[in-house]
Structures are given as C-alpha cells and as structure tokens.
Amino acid sequence: MRIGFADCRIAQATDLMVEMRHLNCWLDAGMHGTMTYMARNLEKRIRPALLAEHTRTVASLAVNYFPRVRQHPELPQIAKYAYGKDYHPVVKKMLHRLLASLRNRYGKVLGRAFTDSAPVMEHAWAERSGLGWTGKHSLTIHPRFGSYIFLGELFLDLDLEPDTPLANRCGSCTRCMDACPVKAIVAPRVVDARRCLSCLTIEHKGDLPPHLSLHRQLFGCDICQNVCPWNKRAQPTLIPEFEPNKALLEKTADEWMQLSENEFNLLTAASPLQRAGFVAIKRNLGIL
Ligand code: SF4
Numbered sequence: 259m260r261i262g263f264a265d266c267r268i269a270q271a272t273d274l275m276v277e278m279r280h281l282n283c284w285l286d287a288g289m290h291g292t293m294t295y296m297a298r299n300l301e302k303r304i305r306p307a308l309l310a311e312h313t314r315t316v317a318s319l320a321v322n323y324f325p326r327v328r329q330h331p332e333l334p335q336i337a338k339y340a341y342g343k344d345y346h347p348v349v350k351k352m353l354h355r356l357l358a359s360l361r362n363r364y365g366k367v368l369g370r371a372f373t374d375s376a377p378v379m380e381h382a383w384a385e386r387s388g389l390g391w392t393g394k395h396s397l398t399i400h401p402r403f404g405s406y407i408f409l410g411e412l413f414l415d416l417d418l419e420p421d422t423p424l425a426n427r428c429g430s431c432t433r434c435m436d437a438c439p440v441k442a443i444v445a446p447r448v449v450d451a452r453r454c455l456s457c458l459t460i461e462h463k464g465d466l467p468p469h470l471s472l473h474r475q476l477f478g479c480d481i482c483q484n485v486c487p488w489n490k491r492a493q494p495t496l497i498p499e500f501e502p503n504k505a506l507l508e509k510t511a512d513e514w515m516q517l518s519e520n521e522f523n524l525l526t527a528a529s530p531l532q533r534a535g536f537v538a539i540k541r542n543l544g545i546l
Pocket residue numbers: 395437438439440441442443449453454455456457479480481482483
C-alpha cells in the first residue's frame with residue numbers, strides 16, 4: 259500500500275537529554291520570544307512515555323511539500339509550506355493510515371500519531387532516526403528531498419530495529435546564515451525567534467518591533483531554505499492537497515490590502531494563513 263510518505267526511519271524511544279539542554283539554553287536566552295508555548299510541557303518534550311505510555315519506538319516520517327511553481331519575487335511572499343492546504347489534517351490522516359496498516363500486520367499495536375500537534379521534538383527525532391540532519395538554519399534536511407518536508411511521528415509500543423543517524427552534511431557552508439536578512443541565525447542551528455521573519459509574521463501577536471523590514475515576506479519566510487544547496491534537487495510534491503492555490507500566490511499588495519475579512523476567510527479557508535489570521539496579515543501588509 260502506498261500512502262505518500264517520502265521516507266520513514268526508526269529511533270529507539272529514549273529520553274532526549276542532550277536536546278533538552280540545548281532547548282533550555284535557548285529558552286533561558288529568551289530566544290523563543292512571544293512563543294510562550296515553547297516553554298511549557300518540557301517534561302513531555304523529552305520523555306516520549308509521557309505522551310504515549312507504552313512507547314518503545316519512534317517512527318519519524320517525511321512528507322515532501324516542495325511546490326511545482328514559485329511566486330513572482332516582487333509579490334508579497336508566502337512560505338512554500340502554505341501554498342496549498344493546511345498540512346496538519348493531511349499528514350495526520352497519512353499517519354493514521356500507516357498505523358492501521360501496522361495493526362493489520364502486527365495485530366494489536368498501541369500508538370499515537372503526531373505532526374506539529376503536541377510537545378514533540380520533531381527535528382530531534384528526525385535526527386536520531388537518521389531521517390535527516392539538522393541544518394544550520396535549524397530545520398531537518400533529508401539527503402534526497404531537502405528541507406521542504408513536513409515531519410510526522412508515530413510513537414509505537416513495538417520493538418523495531420533502529421536506523422543509523424546520518425552525519426551532518428552542512429560542512430563549511432554558511433549560505434543560510436549569510437542570506438538571512440535579519441541575522442536571526444545567531445549560531446549554527448540556533449535561530450532567535452525574536453528576529454526571525456517566519457516567527458514574527460506568523461506567530462507573533464500584537465505590534466511588530468518598530469523599524470522592522472519584512473523583506474517582502476507576508477506570511478513565513480523561506481529565504482534560508484531557498485539558498486540551501488540541499489534543496490537544489492527537490493522534486494515537486496505529488497500530494498494533491500498541497501497543490502498551490504493560484505489565487506493566493508498571485509495577489510498583489512494592493513489586492514491584499516483591499517480584501518475584506520470575509521473575502522480573506524474565503525480565500526484562506528483550510529490554508530495555514532488562518533493561523534496568523536486577518537488582523538496579523540493586515541498588520542504585515544502595513545509594514546510591507
Ligand atoms: S526564516 Fe527567514 S528570517 Fe528566519 S532564519 Fe530563515 S531567513 Fe532568517
């Protein structure tokens with residue numbers, strides 16, 4: 259049965275102590291900004307058993323979302339992950355199909371599916387399982403599909419043979435750090451969310467810092483991924499839900515400005531732009 263995942267790798271479900279130390283340093287430095295949820299449920303983030311009691315194995319999965327078209331660079335930019343429909347229900351459904359097929363094969367299997375929906379350290383599991391490595395921009399890079407991937411996890415009570423973690427293949431490259439227009443990548447694998455345009459345009463509520471330039475980014479930011487050599491060979495996704503929404507991608511700044519709240523909601527129904535919402539998008543436009 260083909261479900262549509264780009265890859266799946268297996269890690270033993272141990273506590274994430276090393277990753278926890280890095281997370282604590284990042285939180286202590288205040289780099290999570292207004293994303294206060296990052297400082298909650300820390301125990302659950304490191305102990306898989308606190309999210310699913312019988313977990314022995316974590317299966318880490320990648321879903322390719324690289325789009326077949328690009329926006330005109332002078333239009334208000336939307337991050338590629340938001341070109342189509344919201345990935346949460348799409349990836350969740352795929353994970354549940356996989357869990358059902360495991361139950362067909364192994365009988366009773368206890369398991370839980372996650373995709374950016376609970377305090378799960380997704381990039382840590384991707385790295386531990388050998389699905390990819392964490393690039394200097396702090397995102398997972400798959401050796402074949404690059405970084406335009408959604409991650410999902412199955413926490414399982416099965417004992418499956420773990421895969422081998424990959425070596426980090428960034429080498430001496432610093433393209434993402436050099437390209438970031440707001441210097442948010444303050445050290446390899448450390449992004450200061452208080453500066454990052456992706457966090458500011460999507461997650462930040464209320465006013466944005468004075469004198470901020472959004473560098474044409476309306477919702478999210480892909481600049482550090484666009485320059486990454488590991489994305490050069492990315493192939494367009496075949497998942498229909500991620501088909502680009504032309505009406506969204508071709509809007510000019512003036513057309514965005516004229517949208518009423520009703521029109522915005524119709525245009526972005528089932529789209530990740532709903533996470534920011536009408537008020538934040540208008541705020542971002544005002545700055546653009
Ligand atoms: S997403 Fe944009 S702002 Fe954030 S680190 Fe990458 S290039 Fe910088």
